[in-house]
Amino acid sequence: MKSKALSLMLLSGCLTLVSCGDKSAKPVSEESVITNERKVETTSSTPSSTATPAADVPASERIDLVNKGKGPIKTLLLGDIDQAMAAKGQEVFKNMCTACHKTDKKFIGPAPKGILERRTPEWVMNMILNPENMIENDPLAQDLIKEFNGAPMANQNLTEEEARAVLEYFRTL
Numbered sequence: 001m002k003s004k005a006l007s008l009m010l011l012s013g014c015l016t017l018v019s020c021g022d023k024s025a026k027p028v029s030e031e032s033v034i035t036n037e038r039k040v041e042t043t044s045s046t047p048s049s050t051a052t053p054a055a056d057v058p059a060s061e062r063i064d065l066v067n068k069g070k071g072p073i074k075t076l077l078l079g080d081i082d083q084a085m086a087a088k089g090q091e092v093f094k095n096m097c098t099a100c101h102k103t104d105k106k107f108i109g110p111a112p113k114g115i116l117e118r119r120t121p122e123w124v125m126n127m128i129l130n131p132e133n134m135i136e137n138d139p140l141a142q143d144l145i146k147e148f149n150g151a152p153m154a155n156q157n158l159t160e161e162e163a164r165a166v167l168e169y170f171r172t173l
């Protein structure tokens with residue numbers, strides 16, 4: 001009696017083992033293959049980031065050609081350089097700005113040379129016309145004043161025409 005019961009137990013144990021072995025022998029499910037393919041797709045279609053991480057670059061060197069700043073200038077399209085206007089702008093710059101700006105190197109404020117490779121024309125105009133409003137409301141202007149140890153860009157009360165002439169001059173630098 002005893003040995004019969006034992007062999008039954010062994011037999012059922014064997015069956016269990018066989019069925020277990022069957023399960024584990026199943027091939028890799030189709031589902032996981034598809035998931036892998038999808039993963040590859042998402043990785044390759046992710047646009048490679050060309051923007052420099054904001055925190056690593058000083059505000060004066062940061063490139064932001066989207067931000068138009070806060071102020072009266074909403075849209076400004078630039079055509080060919082108007083040399084007469086640029087000459088007027090140079091005069092204004094010499095009288096009103098050179099106390100703090102040198103054209104091609106950092107002084108009390110940043111150098112305007114190549115500024116339109118870093119900023120929109122609207123942003124530059126708004127910064128000249130109303131720096132207080134920019135420092136209060138524009139994140140880039142806020143980072144800029146931090147970089148310049150809290151020295152604020154001075155409002156020189158330029159008319160829009162004068163500011164536009166200075167911008168034209170900046171294009172020639």
Ligand code: HEC
Nearest residue numbers: 096097100108109110128144145148151152153154156166
């Ligand atoms: C009293 C000093 C001072 C005067 C005068 C001054 N600025 Fe500035 N300017 C600064 C400082 C400091 C900054 C950077 C810190 C900040 O934005 O507050 C700056 C920033 C700027 C910026 C932004 C530069 C960048 O790289 O983003 C522009 C544009 C600018 N000034 C134009 C002018 C023009 C044009 C004039 C003359 C009409 C002028 N500034 C007069 C001190 C001055």
